[in-house]
Amino acid sequence: MRPSDLQSFPAGFRWGVATAAYQIEGATTEGGRGVSIWDTFARTPGLVRNGETADIADDHYHRWQSDLDLMASLGIKHYRMSLAWPRLQPTGTGELNREGLAFYRELLTGMRDRGITPLVTLYHWDLPQTLEDAGGWANRETAHRFAEYASRVVSELGFLATDWITINEPWCVSFLGYERGAQAPGKKDTRLAVAAAHHTNLAHGLALAAIRMIDPNLRVSNSNLVTDLVPATDSPEDAAAVLRLDAMNNRIFLDPVYTGEYSAAVHELFDEFGLRDVVHEGDLELIGRPVDYVGLNHYQRIVVSADESAGYLGLTERPAEPATTSFGWSVVPDSLRSVLARVKRDYSDLPIYVTENGASYNDYADPNGEVNDPERVEFFSGYLAAAAAAIREGVNLQGYYAWSFLDNFEWAEGYSKRFGLVYVDYPTQVRTPKQSAYWYRQLIADHEAATAEAAASN
Ligand code: FCB
Numbered sequence: 001m002r003p004s005d006l007q008s009f010p011a012g013f014r015w016g017v018a019t020a021a022y023q024i025e026g027a028t029t030e031g032g033r034g035v036s037i038w039d040t041f042a043r044t045p046g047l048v049r050n051g052e053t054a055d056i057a058d059d060h061y062h063r064w065q066s067d068l069d070l071m072a073s074l075g076i077k078h079y080r081m082s083l084a085w086p087r088l089q090p091t092g093t094g095e096l097n098r099e100g101l102a103f104y105r106e107l108l109t110g111m112r113d114r115g116i117t118p119l120v121t122l123y124h125w126d127l128p129q130t131l132e133d134a135g136g137w138a139n140r141e142t143a144h145r146f147a148e149y150a151s152r153v154v155s156e157l158g159f160l161a162t163d164w165i166t167i168n169e170p171w172c173v174s175f176l177g178y179e180r181g182a183q184a185p186g187k188k189d190t191r192l193a194v195a196a197a198h199h200t201n202l203a204h205g206l207a208l209a210a211i212r213m214i215d216p217n218l219r220v221s222n223s224n225l226v227t228d229l230v231p232a233t234d235s236p237e238d239a240a241a242v243l244r245l246d247a248m249n250n251r252i253f254l255d256p257v258y259t260g261e262y263s264a265a266v267h268e269l270f271d272e273f274g275l276r277d278v279v280h281e282g283d284l285e286l287i288g289r290p291v292d293y294v295g296l297n298h299y300q301r302i303v304v305s306a307d308e309s310a311g312y313l314g315l316t317e318r319p320a321e322p323a324t325t326s327f328g329w330s331v332v333p334d335s336l337r338s339v340l341a342r343v344k345r346d347y348s349d350l351p352i353y354v355t356e357n358g359a360s361y362n363d364y365a366d367p368n369g370e371v372n373d374p375e376r377v378e379f380f381s382g383y384l385a386a387a388a389a390a391i392r393e394g395v396n397l398q399g400y401y402a403w404s405f406l407d408n409f410e411w412a413e414g415y416s417k418r419f420g421l422v423y424v425d426y427p428t429q430v431r432t433p434k435q436s437a438y439w440y441r442q443l444i445a446d447h448e449a450a451t452a453e454a455a456a457s458n
Pocket of ligand 1 (some may be wrong): 020023168169172224273297401410411419
């Protein structure tokens with residue numbers, strides 16, 4: 001990133017890091033926590049790489065104070081974290097669990113004491129198992145349960161955080177969870193996925209309305225995974241295939257929140273799987289109520305080829321080159337500029353926060369105990385330069401939360417994918433900031449100095 005790129009980021013830009021409760025907390029049976037679909041999924045042999053579970057993870061439940069100290073020492077003042085629904089409401093209904101509430105009250109207070117501003121996600125994939133047993137996100141009732149949970153939580157914790165995210169990546173929840181079976185609850189049925197897609201959208205709308213009633217000054221949105229899709233060739237077939245995948249990856253979630261309807265492209269793909277049947281009168285009006293900002297997660301550019309023989313979508317996907325991360329995901333910085341520009345063009349001029357972006361590499365501590373990750377430095381540098389280019393094109397980008405603060409439990413990939421700015425040695429739980437963490441600290445300081453200088457000369 002060049003100095004001129006840094007100057008493109010506005011004063012007050014939020015330089016943050018992100019995590020999710022299930023991926024870092026551990027202590028899955030402590031403090032009155034209930035069982036979540038991810039506990040069940042991880043305990044089922046063959047579903048998570050190497051049979052790993054998140055029972056210990058980063059043991060953040062016990063180490064949160066030193067973790068926040070470390071965050072503060074790295075100059076990080078914005079932290080996106082999530083609340084574990086089964087810790088707060090063990091069976092997904094009724095009174096909140098006092099111990100869970102106390103844990104998050106202390107955590108949020110601990111952030112405030114250290115000058116760290118929270119962005120709180122209410123749902124990052126850990127559905128109480130009891131709700132899954134009743135049909136999970138494919139059951140409309142779950143959306144109402146979520147709104148009740150959100151309302152109780154915000155009534156108790158709303159005074160400690162201004163910025164809230166209802167649901168993280170409804171695409172993963174619905175399609176990875178209920179169609180591909182790659183994530184909890186591991187179902188494989190497109191009709192269930194389509195119902196789950198609408199119900200996660202509805203859950204967002206219901207929770208948004210509930211939070212507005214409690215405190216209209218809180219700032220609320222959701223976080224969507226926005227993937228950059230490009231055709232393999234300039235054939236009309238590949239162009240049409242991109243539109244179909246876009247309807248499934250992006251539009252079924254972005255359209256209702258930002259335009260208040262499912263577009264024709266979405267109906268064309270999903271009516272045969274019951275979309276019209278699950279949308280009730282009034283749903284879209286609720287889902288489309290104004291949010292306060294756009295939360296956008298971005299990881300990949302995908303190359304799409306039409307292939308009539310490939311399922312209802314009729315296409316195949318592969319990562320754009322170079323695909324050099326340990327996940328095999330692409331490293332193409334312009335894809336971030338592209339999705340930011342797209343959201344502005346098609347959906348919204350509200351402030352945008354990149355609520356996740358990052359890369360996994362095979363990091364290790366060298367004999368001196370240092371963790372050098374030049375690839376990750378290059379990754380962030382490239383993607384932030386692309387974000388700066390988007391800002392110069394008029395995108396109202398106000399924050400960036402790097403995924404992730406700590407190496408952590410990467411869902412079905414277990415501990416095999418390290419995304420952290422901070423290395424975690426799992427057997428000892430020792431944390432070592434990587435080279436990228438120091439690089440980020442310097443970037444934050446440089447930006448602060450540059451904006452202070454600009455303000456002084458005005
Ligand atoms: C996102 C998830 C996040 C993390 C990253 C790598 O899809 O929201 O929890 O696993 O991918």
